[in-house]
Amino acid sequence: MTVALPPTPLFGTPVEQPPHPQVLDFLARRRSSSAVTLAEPGPSPDEIAALIGLACRVPDHGKLSPWRFIILDSTGKAAFAAKLEALAEGRNDPRAAAKLAKLKLPPAGIAVVSRAVEHEIPMWEQELSAGAACTTLLYAAQALGYGANWITDWYAYDAQAKALLGVAEGERVAGFILLGTPKEPPLERERPDPTALTTLWRP
Numbered sequence: 001m002t003v004a005l006p007p008t009p010l011f012g013t014p015v016e017q018p019p020h021p022q023v024l025d026f027l028a029r030r031r032s033s034s035a036v037t038l039a040e041p042g043p044s045p046d047e048i049a050a051l052i053g054l055a056c057r058v059p060d061h062g063k064l065s066p067w068r069f070i071i072l073d074s075t076g077k078a079a080f081a082a083k084l085e086a087l088a089e090g091r092n093d094p095r096a097a098a099k100l101a102k103l104k105l106p107p108a109g110i111a112v113v114s115r116a117v118e119h120e121i122p123m124w125e126q127e128l129s130a131g132a133a134c135t136t137l138l139y140a141a142q143a144l145g146y147g148a149n150w151i152t153d154w155y156a157y158d159a160q161a162k163a164l165l166g167v168a169e170g171e172r173v174a175g176f177i178l179l180g181t182p183k184e185p186p187l188e189r190e191r192p193d194p195t196a197l198t199t200l201w202r203p
Contacts, residue, residue: 003050003144026143031186033147035102038180042074042107043146048179052110054140058132066116066126067133067174070165072109083164084155099153106149106178110137113167114174130174137177147182150175 009015043051052069060066072080081104088096103109112134116126134150141148155161156173167173 003047005050005054008053026139030139030142031188032138032149033180033182033186035149035151035178036105037183037186038106038147038149038178039183040107040181042180043141043144045073047144048073048108048110051137051140051144055112055133055136058129058136060129061125062119062121064117064119064121064126064129066114067130068113068115069133070111070113072111072176074107077103077106077109080164084161087158087160087164096154100155102149102151102153102178103155103176106180108179110177110179111165112137112174112177114172115168115170116172117170127172127174134175134177141177141179146179147186149178151178152176 048071052071055067055069056065081100084100084103085097088094088100112130114127114130116123116130119126138148138150152173152175155165156176162171162173165173
């Protein structure tokens, strides 16, 4: 699918916010694709750049940009997975090695790295912004016509795995957004009852 995004508004100019009923329809039917069903074709470099540009528009209290992105194209992701597999095998951990299937099979991925810092803006809010970046990547990829899945797994938390990825001290992996074309449509899963999770506050 060709990326046809509108021009980025200039700083300080009014940004019109018309209704977008089609967005509501998209959200009402949105469903992550299983990572192991994602195959070629994946998004092009231009499409990945567009997705990251959209992710940079998430709410960001204090304009700190408390996140960064690591692109895992097919070559890079395969090399990263191979290093993780060697790490797991060196630890005699077949369970960890088996969990790499989700990372190996999709043609592309984007790692979102939270880089929250000590600041008057609470770190919690900065970390929430990194989560919003993950969500926007997920939604934007699906809006482009691709399947997407947000995962973490052991290699998002393991110190040696993070070092292989180039995650610095104090940074955390918010998620791997795996991208590709689903071989089959995802099945709807059970959803929570919104009324059971909602209260109306009164003084």
